Amino acid sequence: MIDYQNIINSITTSLKRVDDRGIVASYIPELASVDVNKFGIHIVDADLNRFSSGDANELFSIQSISKVLSLSKCISIIDNDLWKRVGVEPSGDPFNHLSLLEFENGIPRNPFINAGAIVVADILVSHLKNPKEDFLAFIHELTNDTSITYNEKIAQSEKDTGFRNIAAANLLKSYGNLLNDVDTVLDFYFHQCSIEMNCEQLSDAFFIFMNHGNCQNGKTFLNINQVKRVNALMLTCGFYDEAGEFAFEVGLPGKSGVGGGIAAVLPNEFTVVTWSPGLNAKGNSELGMKALEQLTTQTSQSIF
Numbered sequence: 001m002i003d004y005q006n007i008i009n010s011i012t013t014s015l016k017r018v019d020d021r022g023i024v025a026s027y028i029p030e031l032a033s034v035d036v037n038k039f040g041i042h043i044v045d046a047d048l049n050r051f052s053s054g055d056a057n058e059l060f061s062i063q064s065i066s067k068v069l070s071l072s073k074c075i076s077i078i079d080n081d082l083w084k085r086v087g088v089e090p091s092g093d094p095f096n097h098l099s100l101l102e103f104e105n106g107i108p109r110n111p112f113i114n115a116g117a118i119v120v121a122d123i124l125v126s127h128l129k130n131p132k133e134d135f136l137a138f139i140h141e142l143t144n145d146t147s148i149t150y151n152e153k154i155a156q157s158e159k160d161t162g163f164r165n166i167a168a169a170n171l172l173k174s175y176g177n178l179l180n181d182v183d184t185v186l187d188f189y190f191h192q193c194s195i196e197m198n199c200e201q202l203s204d205a206f207f208i209f210m211n212h213g214n215c216q217n218g219k220t221f222l223n224i225n226q227v228k229r230v231n232a233l234m235l236t237c238g239f240y241d242e243a244g245e246f247a248f249e250v251g252l253p254g255k256s257g258v259g260g261g262i263a264a265v266l267p268n269e270f271t272v273v274t275w276s277p278g279l280n281a282k283g284n285s286e287l288g289m290k291a292l293e294q295l296t297t298q299t300s301q302s303i304f
């Protein structure tokens with residue numbers, strides 16, 4: 001039996017001493033003030049045992065991690081029709097690059113680069129009656145926690161400065177791959193990214209990806225083939241141009257966000273979330289990657 005609590009306590013202690021903690025994202029001004037010294041980790045296993053260490057109960061901005069949840073909601077509605085509008089290949093480019101999008105005629109490489117997530121947002125805006133309320137209700141169902149909500153200040157901060165996303169949405173529109181109004185879609189996208197959760201809540205939200213599409217109360221949100229696809233995309237595209245490195249070091253499907261969170265799953269075993277706001281040069285949490293490498297190496301567990 002693996003002593004997860006002991007292992008994550010020692011990971012937290014060793015990472016507290018690290019000086020090079022990366023740099024907190026500042027291109028969304030409202031994120032810039034987060035304390036770089038924060039570090040939290042939470043694991044929930046298949047038997048619902050929970051293990052927490054560090055700042056695991058502090059809220060942070062989930063940012064791109066929300067793309068896994070919007071993708072899941074989207075394929076629960078239109079299933080494989082999504083792949084007519086978004087690809088499934090890693091881009092090898094940073095999350096906000098636009099050159100490939102033009103080169104590939106407005107079909108984003110995958111749903112986790114910003115352009116792909118904006119197409120997913122467009123589909124949700126088309127299909128949900130009250131998109132922002134309905135998406136939040138989906139997260140409340142996954143987590144069984146109705147306290148989770150948008151951070152309006154962060155959404156506004158990104159709206160004021162999100163020129164590249166505005167460019168992406170317009171480029172998509174010019175290729176006919178955005179059906180709704182640019183402002184409406186971006187309002188939804190900036191809001192989904194602004195959702196705040198702590199490590200524990202996010203572990204609960206990701207429970208379906210390690211549990212065949214069923215959440216903790218047994219309700220089914222995705223079928224097994226859909227979960228296969230979401231996990232495959234996390235493994236190959238979840239860390240943008242560092243997806244290979246994450247698979248190599250950690251060996252789990254996962255997704256990062258510029259708020260410093262990383263959510264990852266070992267199917268049938270556990271969901272783990274780390275939060276450390278300093279980012280490395282590729283925009284992924286510096287210490288989160290280290291913590292997860294230590295976790296899978298010390299426990300000799302990975303999908304491989």
Ligand code: DON
Pocket residue numbers: 062063064065095096114158165193256257258259283284
């Ligand atoms: O669209 C953006 O740039 C942000 N709202 C999300 C980017 C992000 O989290 C990239 N992930 N590491």
